[in-house]
Amino acid sequence: MAYEKAYGKWYWKHNQRMLATYLMIAATLIIVPQLMFPYDPQSSSIPLALSAYVVFALNLLMALLVPLYQFRFLFNKRSVDLYYPLPMKKTTMYWLNYGLGAILVCVPNMIFFINLLWEQASHAYIPYYLLMMAGLVLFGLSLYALVTFFVMKCNSLWDACFAAAAVPISQLLIVSAVNGLLRNAVTELVNNGGSAYEFFSLSYFEGAQPVMAGFQWISASLNAFFHISQSGGNFLTLWLQESTLNAWMLIYYLLLLIGFSDWACKTYVKRKGEDSEQQTTSKFIFPLFISLITGSLLAYNITDIAYLCFTIVLFFLMNALAERKLVIKTKMIAVLAIYGISLLGIHKVLIDTNGFGRIHEFYETDEILAVRSEYHDYTDSEESEMSSIIMYVFQKDPKLIEMMVKSHHESVTNNVKHNGEQALGELIIDYELKNGKHAYRYLYFYPEDAKLIKEFKDYIKEQNYAEDDVFIR
Amino acid sequence: MLKVCDLEKKLQNHLVLHQLNMDIEDRCIYGLIGENGAGKSTLLRVLAGVYECDHGCVMIDDQDLHKYPEKKAEILLIQDEPFYFHHATLSDMKHFYQIAHPDLDEAYYHKLITVFELDDRQPLYKFSKGMKRQAFLILGLCIAPRYLLLDEAFDGLDPHMRMMFKKEISERIEEKKMSVIISSHNLKEMEELCDCFGILENGKLLTSGSVSDKLHEVHRFQLAFAKPMDKEDFSELKLLSLQITASIVNLVAEGEEAEIKAFLKEKQPIMMEMLPVSLEEIFVFKMLNKTEVSQ
Numbered sequence: 001m002a003y004e005k006a007y008g009k010w011y012w013k014h015n016q017r018m019l020a021t022y023l024m025i026a027a028t029l030i031i032v033p034q035l036m037f038p039y040d041p042q043s044s045s046i047p048l049a050l051s052a053y054v055v056f057a058l059n060l061l062m063a064l065l066v067p068l069y070q071f072r073f074l075f076n077k078r079s080v081d082l083y084y085p086l087p088m089k090k091t092t093m094y095w096l097n098y099g100l101g102a103i104l105v106c107v108p109n110m111i112f113f114i115n116l117l118w119e120q121a122s123h124a125y126i127p128y129y130l131l132m133m134a135g136l137v138l139f140g141l142s143l144y145a146l147v148t149f150f151v152m153k154c155n156s157l158w159d160a161c162f163a164a165a166a167v168p169i170s171q172l173l174i175v176s177a178v179n180g181l182l183r184n185a186v187t188e189l190v191n192n193g194g195s196a197y198e199f200f201s202l203s204y205f206e207g208a209q210p211v212m213a214g215f216q217w218i219s220a221s222l223n224a225f226f227h228i229s230q231s232g233g234n235f236l237t238l239w240l241q242e243s244t245l246n247a248w249m250l251i252y253y254l255l256l257l258i259g260f261s262d263w264a265c266k267t268y269v270k271r272k273g274e275d276s277e278q279q280t281t282s283k284f285i286f287p288l289f290i291s292l293i294t295g296s297l298l299a300y301n302i303t304d305i306a307y308l309c310f311t312i313v314l315f316f317l318m319n320a321l322a323e324r325k326l327v328i329k330t331k332m333i334a335v336l337a338i339y340g341i342s343l344l345g346i347h348k349v350l351i352d353t354n355g356f357g358r359i360h361e362f363y364e365t366d367e368i369l370a371v372r373s374e375y376h377d378y379t380d381s382e383e384s385e386m387s388s389i390i391m392y393v394f395q396k397d398p399k400l401i402e403m404m405v406k407s408h409h410e411s412v413t414n415n416v417k418h419n420g421e422q423a424l425g426e427l428i429i430d431y432e433l434k435n436g437k438h439a440y441r442y443l444y445f446y447p448e449d450a451k452l453i454k455e456f457k458d459y460i461k462e463q464n465y466a467e468d469d470v471f472i473r
Numbered sequence: 474m475l476k477v478c479d480l481e482k483k484l485q486n487h488l489v490l491h492q493l494n495m496d497i498e499d500r501c502i503y504g505l506i507g508e509n510g511a512g513k514s515t516l517l518r519v520l521a522g523v524y525e526c527d528h529g530c531v532m533i534d535d536q537d538l539h540k541y542p543e544k545k546a547e548i549l550l551i552q553d554e555p556f557y558f559h560h561a562t563l564s565d566m567k568h569f570y571q572i573a574h575p576d577l578d579e580a581y582y583h584k585l586i587t588v589f590e591l592d593d594r595q596p597l598y599k600f601s602k603g604m605k606r607q608a609f610l611i612l613g614l615c616i617a618p619r620y621l622l623l624d625e626a627f628d629g630l631d632p633h634m635r636m637m638f639k640k641e642i643s644e645r646i647e648e649k650k651m652s653v654i655i656s657s658h659n660l661k662e663m664e665e666l667c668d669c670f671g672i673l674e675n676g677k678l679l680t681s682g683s684v685s686d687k688l689h690e691v692h693r694f695q696l697a698f699a700k701p702m703d704k705e706d707f708s709e710l711k712l713l714s715l716q717i718t719a720s721i722v723n724l725v726a727e728g729e730e731a732e733i734k735a736f737l738k739e740k741q742p743i744m745m746e747m748l749p750v751s752l753e754e755i756f757v758f759k760m761l762n763k764t765e766v767s768q
Contacts, residue, residue: 085573090542
């Protein structure tokens with residue numbers, strides 16, 4: 001234990017200056033938003049709201065940088081000669097460095113807590129902020145554990161930097177890629193409008209990676225604070241209503257944190273002193289990240305040639321980084337070909353099966369809770385039958401919904417027939433669905449639609465909706 | 474006692490150390506000799522616990538170094554190019570070494586930095602190559618671990634400094650009862666400094682033992698004969714080197730001095746002279762691993 005204590009003491013002394021600088025920067029970044037946008041009790045703002053985002057941004061940044069800093073000695077042969085002979089078990093050495101690093105990741109949260117006590121206006125929210133910060137610490141540390149694991153698999157600092165950057169980038173790219181792949185299918189199947197979110201539940205998928213989860217978490221927390229400050233209520237219920245995350249996701253992150261911390265430890269223990277400065281050959285670094293990044297970029301938009309060329313060039317550049325020389329191997333071309341064929345295949349399957357039966361243009365009236373529509377007349381004529389009708393607020397009138405659906409069907413037939421030529425204006429439909437989602441449709445309208453639109457307009461006039469809800473010219 | 478048993482070590486699929494066995498007694502200076510790439514630095518790294526054994530073990534007092542990491546506190550490796558932190562001073566590095574070696578002799582440290590005129594508050598990157606060597610040797614001597622491993626530690630030091638450090642090492646061994654294992658290419662120096670030595674070739678220990686015993690075991694003779702001689706005439710000797718130029722013969726042989734002399738006298742040389750053999754010559758002959766014959 002004496003050696004561990006001595007190492008901790010030395011670490012503190014050796015890094016004092018760096019820690020002081022870090023504390024100063026973090027404190028400045030957390031306090032400056034409050035000075036720039038001070039809390040106004042008259043407004044609907046929440047104290048320290050901006051600072052919460054800064055804290056999480058710092059958590060993320062540190063989660064990427066700290067593993068590189070803490071374990072940088074692994075990437076230099078001569079420093080390995082200095083550290084490996086320390087009379088400690090490898091697991092002890094790992095947990096010491098990992099633990100000290102985890103504290104560094106959490107420093108912004110600690111500053112936030114101190115600030116919380118100092119900022120009187122925020123006192124009413126202390127328990128909520130504590131809960132919010134606990135979530136942020138969990139997301140930040142999960143990313144830290146992930147990056148540490150990948151850093152442990154690297155043999156040089158450059159490779160470790162690549163891995164640290166690739167972890168969040170590939171996560172964001174995967175989310176974008178799945179979204180893009182589904183969106184492309186939706187665009188082809190739904191005439192105008194529609195999104196991947198309308199037909200698929202992507203929130204869990206997005207929440208499964210720490211960067212997006214953290215920002216969702218802050219946003220949900222602040223919205224819940226706001227509701228409580230305005231109309232009271234149960235904080236946790238409100239929070240979970242706002243957040244796409246639930247208790248299972250927190251357990252998932254806890255498992256992610258524990259699992260990757262432990263796996264990183266095992267990787268560290270298995271590392272050999274002689275691995276330092278050697279080429280990184282682990283399948284978890286270049287093969288994995290090149291595959292994820294390339295696959296994601298291709299999936300995002302495989303049909304665009306310019307985009308495809310960019311992805312191919314990036315693929316070979318990443319391979320050049322891995323091999324430390326620019327080479328084009330048959331295996332690489334085969335990998336690209338497999339990606340291309342697979343993704344085109346997936347795209348075709350999505351189109352042929354209407355996104356496994358989930359993507360559709362129309363909704364049944366009983367699926368719709370409310371409707372909002374806007375007609376924009378290009379001709380802008382007083383005599384026009386289609387003069388603008390703008391309905392701002394959702395109407396739950398079943399008759400109106402039925403008319404809207406009918407109008408939508410008619411409009412789609414005409415849109416297909418005219419293909420955008422000689423359109424008189426555009427129609428925007430926003431369905432609020434009973435499943436809580438929104439479905440948007442953007443269509444042109446043509447002279448054939450005039451009768452229906454007139455009926456629609458007349459009906460709205462008859463209903464005498466509140467003036468703020470409807471505008472009819 | 475530091476014991477190496479059946480040690481094997483591969484680096485990037487290349488067998489660097491192969492079935493290596495060696496014993497290093499306490500309070501001795503062990504010279505590790507070998508050509509470039511023979512595996513000296515790798516062996517020192519294994520002994521220091523930087524590299525793990527692929528096969529075999531390193532034992533200190535019958536305890537496996539890799540199973541009992543606390544034993545590493547009894548060893549200190551000073552590399553030919555020691556690592557120091559960015560902008561670190563000698564004092565900073567001393568603090569790092571004190572993690573594993575808290576008993577560093579502060580008074581001796583201050584004495585040595587004064588004797589060697591080193592400023593321990595100056596960043597090490599400002600030091601010359603020789604000064605860096607001095608700085609880390611000073612740390613090694615102040616720590617005085619049970620086993621001090623020096624990887625070509627005297628290279629880059631001027632003769633005066635070498636002499637001073639050799640003197641300090643000798644005194645420290647007496648005082649602290651430590652053992653020093655030095656790898657070097659300077660065999661003359663090793664002969665002067667070391668009690669024991671081991672010659673490494675292609676990861677194997679070619680020969681080892683006490684320097685003085687080895688010097689007594691190997692003998693060089695210069696002989697002149699009345700008639701031209703042939704290498705067959707000396708085949709009964711355990712020859713390390715044999716050079717025949719007509720009737721003049723230069724040979725180096727291993728064995729009892731009296732027996733070799735008696736054998737040579739039987740050949741009735743006109744002249745027979747026994748010349749001293751250096752450790753360097755033994756190394757060269759062992760490395761060549763064959764009898765040179767030129768007629």
